[in-house]
Structures are given as C-alpha cells and as structure tokens.
Amino acid sequence: MARPTEFQGSFLSRISIRRNQIVSMDVNHEHELEELEYFQKHVAERFSELITSPSPHHSSSSLSDAAAVSHPSDPILSIPWLQNLLDVFMSCEAEFKAVLSTTQISKSQSLERVLPEMLDRILKALDLCNAVVNGIDSVRQSRRLAEIAVTALKQRPLCDGSVRRAKRALTSLLIGLNADERRDRNSGGSGSSNQRRTTSRSWSFGTRSNVTGGGSYGQVVSKNWSATKQIQAMVANLVLPRGAEASGPVMPVYIMSSVMVLVMWVLVAAVPCQTSSILVAPLPLPKHQSWASAAVNIQERIGEEMKRKEKRCGGGGGLMEEMQRMEKIGLSLMEFAERFRYPADEEEEAEVAEKVDEMEEICRGLEVGLEDLQRQVRQVFHRLVRSRIEIVSVLDQAPAI
Amino acid sequence: MAEFDTKLPVSGEKNHVFEACHHVVKALRASDNNLDANLRKLLSDLESHLLTFGIADTKVEDAGFSEIKERFKEAVKIIRSWETNHSTILEAGLSEVNQFFQALYDVQSVLVGFKALPIKTNQKEKDVYNQATVALDIAMLRLEKELRDVLHQHKQHVQPEYLAVSSRRKDIVYDESFVSLDDEVVVEASSHEDDQQISDFSNSDLVDPSVIPHIKAIANVMFACEYDQAFCEAFISVQREALDEYMVTLEMERFSFVDVLKMEWEDLNGAMRKWTRVIKIITQVYLASEKQLCGQILGDFESISTACLIEISKDTVLSLLNFGEAVVLRSRKPEMLERFLSMYEVSAEILVDVDNLFPDETGSFLRIAFHDLSKKLADHTTATFLKFKDAIASDESARPFHGGGIHHLTRYVMNYLKLLPEYTDTLNSLLQNIHVDDSIPEKTGEDVLPSTFSPMARHLRSIVTTLESSLERKAQLYADEALKSIFLMNNFRYMVQKVKGSELRHLFGDEWIRKHIASYQRNVTNYERSSWSSILALLTEKNDSVRTLRERCKLFSLAFDDVYKNQTHWSVPDPELRDDLHISTSVKVVQSYRGFLGRNAVRIGEKHIRYTCEDIENMLLDLFECSPSPRSLLSSRRR
16 A cells, blocks of 8 residues: 555556456455455345335336335335435445545556546536425425315315315426426327316416426526436446456446436436436446346336336326326326316215325325435435545545556 | 305294304304414404394394395405406505405305304205305415515515626636736725625515505415415415526526536636625525515414525525535635635625524524535635645746746735735634644734734745745746846845735734845845956956056956846836845945046046946946846947
C-alpha cells in the first residue's frame, strides 16, 4: 500500500500478462478479485430477496384483488417493495464503496475512464431522484382526490349531491392517474374516456390552473428535461467489460452503474415523472452473470406490467401498485356514480361501501407510505451526492499515470 | 325543477318532526363546545327557523311546509343563478354575497333538519333532501371557483423593482492564470441596502387585505359543510401557481444538476448571485407573507394552515435547495469564493426564518434540508478559501516578469482579498477552528484592534505570506540584482498600498504594514547599491592623471548609458514611489557627478565631457517609465 509507484508498475505489467492468458497475479490482485466476487454475490443475494414470493395464492398478477389488503409479501412495485428496493440499493452502494476503497490505489487507465462516466451517471440520477420526489407529490394529490371521493360516497343516505361531488373527484383522480390527457385523446374511441374528458371540462369551467392530477406538477427539474431521456443517456455508454477488464476494477463500477440505472428505471416506471416519451426501454443487463439474474427478472416483470398498462390505457409511468389499485377501484366507483339514481337501494349502498372501504384503506396506506418513500428517495439522493464527492476526491488524489 | 313544483304533502306527524328537530339541534349545541363558529350560527339559525315553523304549524297546518318549500326554492334559485355566472359574487356587492350565503344557510338548514328526522320519511321529503344535497354541491363548487377567482384577481406581488438583482459590483471573472482581477474592481457594500429593502417589504400582503374577510367566510362555510379538502386543493393550487409566477418575475430559472455542473462560470456566477437574492426574498418576504395569509384565512384550523403552507412552498423551496446542492458539487475554484461566501452567508442568515416558517413536525424535512445545505455550503466555502492559498503557492513562472512591475498574481490576490472584509463575520466563524501559521503570532504593543487577531486576519496574512514566497521565487528568475529589487519593491509597495487603502488595514494591523514598508524600502536601498555603487565609484578620483580622469569620465558615461538603456524599460507604476526613487537617485548620482566635474572639468576638457549635470538629471527622470522600445538618448532631453 505504501509503494504506489512500484505497484503501478506491476499493475501495468499484469495487464499485458493477462492478455497472454497467463494467470499470474500478485496478492493485491487476488484481494481485488475476492472483493469483486463478494460484491457480485452481495448484489445477487440482495436482489433475489426482492423477487421471492413465498405466498402461493399470490400469483404473477400481483395487482389482483387478493393483494389488496395486508399481504405477507410485498407485491412488486408496491410502496413497501419500492422501499425494499431502495434499501437494497443503499446496501449495494455501501459495498461498492468498500470495493472501490481497495482498488483506488491501483488506479488504472480504465478506471480513469469509467469513473468519470459514473460521476456523470450519478449526476443524472440526482435529477431523477428530484423528479421522483416531485412525482410522489403528484401521487399524494391523487390520494387527496380519492379521499374526497371516499368522504362523499360515505354519506348516508347516498344522494345525488354526494355522488356528484364524488364523480368530480374521481374524474380528476383518473385523469391524474393516467398522467396526461393526451393519452385520452389517443384512445379516443373509448366511450368512458370521452365521458371522462367532458365531465372534467364541465366542472372545471372556472379553474385557471390545471388541478387535474399531475397537471400542476409539470416542469420540476428544468425546461425540456425528460426522465426517459436521462435513463437512456445513463445507459448509452454503459458497456459490459470484456476480457481482462472483466476481472479488474472496472467490473464493480459497471455493476454498480447497472444497479443504479435499474433502480432509477424502476422508480421512473413506478412514480409519474416529468418525461417526454412514454415507454421506457429496458436496459441491456448481462443475463448470464449471476449478479444480474435477479435484476433481469425484476426488469422483465416490470416490463410485463408496463405492457399490460399500455394495452389498457396507453402506457406511461405510474405503475405503482397502489396507484393501479386506486385506478381500478376508481373506475368501478366511477361506473357506479354514472349509473346512480336516487334513491339507492340497500344492496347498491352495501356494494359501494365495500369499494369505498377498500379505497379508504389504500389512502390510509399511502398517507404514511408516500411520506416514507419520499424521505427514502431523498436519502438516496444524499447518499449519491456523498458518493460523487468521494469518487471525485479519489480521482483528484490519485497520481496521474 | 319539475319534481320540485309538486306540493309537499301535509302530514299530521309534522309537529313531532319539528319538535324532534328542535330537540336534536338544541342537544347538539349544548353538547359540543368545540363546534365551529359558523356551524354554531347555522344551528342557531335553524333553531329559530324551526321555532317559527313549529309555532306556525300548530296554528295553520301546511303553512310551515309551504314556507320551507318557498324558502328552499328561492335558495336553490339563487345558488343556481350563480352556477353559470362567470363574474365573482364579491364584485356583485355585499348584498349579493349575503344573499348567497343566506341561501346556502337555508339549504344547509334543510339538510340538517332532514338528517335529524327519523328514518321513516316519505318519498317526497326524501326528494327534497336529495335536491338539497345537489344544491349544496353546486354552491360548494361555486365557492371553490369564487375562491380561485378572488385569490387570482386580488393577488399582490412584492414589487419587483425593489428586488432587481443588484449588479453594482463587478464580478470576478473566471481565470485560472490570475490575470483578470484588476484595480478597477470597486467594492460596494450593497448588502446592507438589500437588507433595508427587504425589511421594508417583510409585511407585504400577497392578497388585497380587503378581500380577506370574504375568503375567510368561504373557508368557514366550506369547512362547516365538510368541503375542507376541496377548499385546500383550490387554495393550494392558486397560491402555488402565484408563487411559480413570482419566481418567473424574479427570473429564477430551474436548473437540473446536469445543467449546473455544465454551466459556464459567467452564467453560473449570475445564477448564484440571483439565488442568493431570491432565496432571501422567498424565505424572508414571500413565504413569510404566505404564512400570514394562511393564518388569516385558516387561523382557526392551525394544522391545516401549516399543511397548506408546506404544500404551496415545497416545490419551489426544493428547487432552490437543489440549486445549492448542485453548486456544492462544482469543483472548488478560488474564483467562486465570493459567490460561495454570499450563498453561505444567506443560507445561515435565513435559518431563523425557515425555522419560523416551518416550526413543527410536518415541516421538519424542509427545515432539516435548509440546515443541511447551509452546513454543506459552509464546508465547501471553507475548502474553497483554503484552496485559494494552494493555488497561489502553486503558481509558477518560467520567465522573469517583464520590467519588474506588479505581477498579475499580486494584483489578483490583493484585489481579491479586498473583497473579503465584507464577509468578515462569516469568514471568522468559518475559519474559527482552522489553525494557520501567522506572521504576527502574538499581540504586541503596536496593534490594539481585536480584528487584527481574528481568525480571518490570521488567514489573510498567511495568504499574503504565501504570495510573498511566490514573489521571492519569481524574483530569483532575474539575472539583474537591481531589477530583482525593483520587482520586489514594486510588489510589496502594491501590497502595502492595497492594505492601507482599504478595510484590510484593520485586519492586517499596523505592525504588518510597518514591516512591509520597511521591506520595500530595503529593496530601494538594495537597488541603489547594486545599480549605482560601482558606477559612482568611478567618480571618486585620487590624484589621477588627466588621462585617467578622462578615462573615468568616459567609463561613467558608458556605464550611465547602459543603465539608461536598461532601466527606462523598467517599470515603477506607483507615481509616488517613482518620484521618490528619481529624487533619491538623482541626489546621489547628480551630486557625485557635479562634485566630480567641479573638481576636474577643467583638466578633463569640455570636449571629453559627454553629459552635463542637467543632462544626467533629465535622463534620470526617464528611468522606470517602462518605455516600450529603447529610448534614443537625444530624444530623451525633453524636460
């Protein structure tokens, strides 16, 4: 450790030796390999924790009604699951820094290339975190709208006034959940969406600001900023290290970058964000590598959810499990509201009461969940800021080759 | 309205119903002391209605219900008439406002009355109830619109002309070679004026105070009717939009992290300057006023008032905080120190205001975020300050500085330091626990001001010590001893002048100034010795022969020419110093020459004397004028 120049010499020669496929490694490199192996194992283990679903009646359709009320394992894309994901990210991040601290002295040209790229990715991730924090606020607004609908539909006897009020709240809620009206226009043929739009127009005649869901949470990061574009830019120069580099210090940087991009991608898929395009392209993860297999699995499952949502209402972000349930119940409450005739019979009242209770339950969960999630995203943000500063100082201190 | 026209049936049970209602209302009023004022008014209204109807009813059957029906019909008509009316009720006048609220009370009375009824009511009565719920909802929606419109039409902005970003001070231009910061930088302490302006406006109203009672009435009614969520949504969205708009008038753009890290120094400098100003206005003026507005309107519901303030401000506040977070990720260029200092200074100053704005648990995340950022800015600013010294220490030159004048590093550092006394308190608190080697380690007799021994003063002296070492190294590059002395003299003189002529003098102290004056005076002596001693030695004759005298005279002239040729290119920019130097050189050289000629002129012979004493005197005045090309000896005789 105390002889950096000598060590660099041996490191450079090692590269040429490895090119000739001769296995000749010094103690330091063995240590490096151990660290790398440990890191990969850690990533694999932590990510597979996220996809174990021990409950048998909890099939792939995690968004079914069965998952609605307190389930032992957290359904994918639900707030508790997202919180676990962020925990996993934090722990991988900590491990990564441990690996980096053992490799920093053997600063290589390849590291010199990939670390600045990683710094750039972190920067983009910081903007993404901010967009997500803001997106969570728009979910919070959806929750408030759902609460208005709940309050209104809990009135007994149920009468036209309350239903009218509920319908208004549900209209805004459903528009908000579908992120923007453009999609309504695109799927123009569907009767319900037309209905939705006209209803919305008739009630909000006097509103000068767009109170519908995500509308007022528009440009949060900066002009023309798009979450999807950021993620694409993060992946653009992310290349799987090959040959000698695959066992060198470049590998953990690649793995950590992939983890970071994946986590950001999941957040952007789950939470409505400022974005220009709708579909988020999946990342090229090396399926065959052990650390990536669980991550690939997660990616595929979220990809399926995305396709399902796209078929239903034109895709877009906001795959958060709670939001999808909210939308589903919201739609059925909307149907109820539209066919409602005063006075309701007891059977109808009981039926709607059940749905309202369910909606209330979601709202209750969101009240705490969103706050916690937002705080955690902010923590990730601060962790990334710290990491970036640390990596910069590693790069600054390392003697130039 | 067709159903509505059907006559309400008259029933014998009616008296009981009224009595029941009356009873319920009374019980409700008695039981709950925490009832909202408006609800209480509503109940007592209802009570009096019930009383009248009840009495009337005992006398003439039907009359009561038809009166209810009439009042209700009238109320619905009033509410409906406003449903499609796009002007505000407030504009229509106070009587219209009262009429609307009265109509609303009437509708609400019907609702409360029916709710108190036993379950078994007939269909017609149920229909009236249903109509009433719809009327209430229409009224609530109308009030929501009224709220938005009134807030929007009567909003008032903190006058932007008072908030224009001050551009009086010249910026430090980004330059790694230390050449840009020149003498013309004038420090104007504008921040105190800013304080003045801000305190003048700290009680500004975001909404015309005359409409507050109307808004408050809307709030109370909507809350009483359990439309509190709708009220808050509308209130928050209008106010948030107003804040967004205000940010636009302040020209505070939103920047992503990527933007901030990529930004050119000049743009970033402008954005940082703006931030410093905007965050102060937003926290000390705008949000303080917003909090006041929330309190005026929702004062009876404190937790809701707090929650609204957070929702309104959160987005903007976070974007401002993010800019600070992003700036901290920039590398620590010395040029950025002043901006960092002012950003840190403001971030520390507004913490009190932030704590007042978001005092409780719900606002803790914003409060903490502000405190975190202030801490980060403190660390970053300190690091940038300390890096300044490293940058000076590592500034190396390969060639001697032309003409021995004032090196751009000296100019840069001294003019830079001159900007810092404005941040004395801030720097002292930042540097408090950072040790530094100081050229004046202990209090001595000469310096009595505590500021001379403050952490900042010690660090500034240390920076100048680093500058001095750098100048010593640069001086070694001169082959000519005399020029080396001129170089050091010039630069030390410059340092002393900058210190003496600014706030820096209290920080550097008299002893430092005295020592440094002595230092450049020593260089003056050194110059005279190394430049003139050997030449003047030619003029000390000892019983020399005529030939030797002529030789001495000739050698002197040649040596003088040589000095003249060289030293007219040298530079002593300080006119006072140059005059002093001219005078003292002249005194020595001309006197010696005059003495020499006086004693020997006759023996040497006029044709062997090239320069008269006047020639020498005049030519000496050309020295240190930093002339661009070798001066012709003849043309120099201008004075």
